[in-house]
Amino acid sequence: MDEQLDKFDLRLLQELQKDGRLTNNELGERIALSPSQCSRRRTRLESEGYIRGYQANLDRQKLGLEMLVVISVTLATHNRDNAQRFSQLISGLPEVLEAYALTGEMDYHLKVATRGLNDLSRFVNDVLLPHESVQHVKTSIVLDTLKTFEGLPVLIPSSWHGDGAR
Numbered sequence: 399m400d401e402q403l404d405k406f407d408l409r410l411l412q413e414l415q416k417d418g419r420l421t422n423n424e425l426g427e428r429i430a431l432s433p434s435q436c437s438r439r440r441t442r443l444e445s446e447g448y449i450r451g452y453q454a455n456l457d458r459q460k461l462g463l464e465m466l467v468v469i470s471v472t473l474a475t476h477n478r479d480n481a482q483r484f485s486q487l488i489s490g491l492p493e494v495l496e497a498y499a500l501t502g503e504m505d506y507h508l509k510v511a512t513r514g515l516n517d518l519s520r521f522v523n524d525v526l527l528p529h530e531s532v533q534h535v536k537t538s539i540v541l542d543t544l545k546t547f548e549g550l551p552v553l554i555p556s557s558w559h560g561d562g563a564r
Contacts, residue, residue: 402446403448405554405555406429406431406435406439407439407443407448408552408553408554409428409429409554410425410429410431410436410439410440410443411443411448411449411552412549412552413425413428413429414440414449415548415549415550415552416549418452418453419452421433422434422436422437422440425440458511462513463511463512463513464512464513464514465511465512465513465514465515465517465518465539465540466509466510466511466539466540466543467509467510467511467512467518467537467538467539467540468507468508468509468510468537468538468540469507469508469510469522469526469535469536469537469538470504470506470507470508470535470536470537470538471484471504471505471506471507471508471526471532471534471535471536472503472504472505472532472533472534472535473505473506473531473532473533474530474531474532474533475531476505480530480531481499481505481531483529483530483531484506484529484531484532487525487529487531488506488508491521491525493510493511493512493517493521494508494509494510495509495510495511496508496509497509504536518537518539522535522537
């Protein structure tokens with residue numbers, strides 16, 4: 399953990415992860431600081447990159463994206479140029495929600511949302527498989543979501559008993 403963050407910074411981050419629309423007045427009430435202190439801290443956390451931005455959390459299914467799929471990809475050759483070609487392909491595909499380069503048997507895992515089986519088939523057969531960087535694709539359809547991302551674990555050390563104010 400970064401030692402530049404005190405308990406108020408961490409509490410502010412916790413609250414903003416729950417609701418990024420909180421005003422400085424509301425934040426102040428929740429973390430026991432004045433609105434002006436919250437404003438200064440929020441601005442600093444944004445400028446230092448702890449807060450990368452704000453966005454709405456949309457409902458995938460209400461938008462018609464009924465199918466969630468994890469796709470494992472193996473590259474045709476393992477070199478930097480091929481990895482860059484694959485990365486460029488993935489960055490331009492809105493169906494790909496998340497993409498991870500991995501160690502182990504598979505080179506990448508993609509989290510993909512599509513409207514249904516036809517869109518998934520088109521995505522795999524017309525987009526991924528024909529690409530020069532791809533050797534093998536394995537799809538796994540998500541049957542049920544047990545937990546979704548709700549924010550990073552921002553833990554305040556129990557040893558921080560002082561006020562930690564700056």
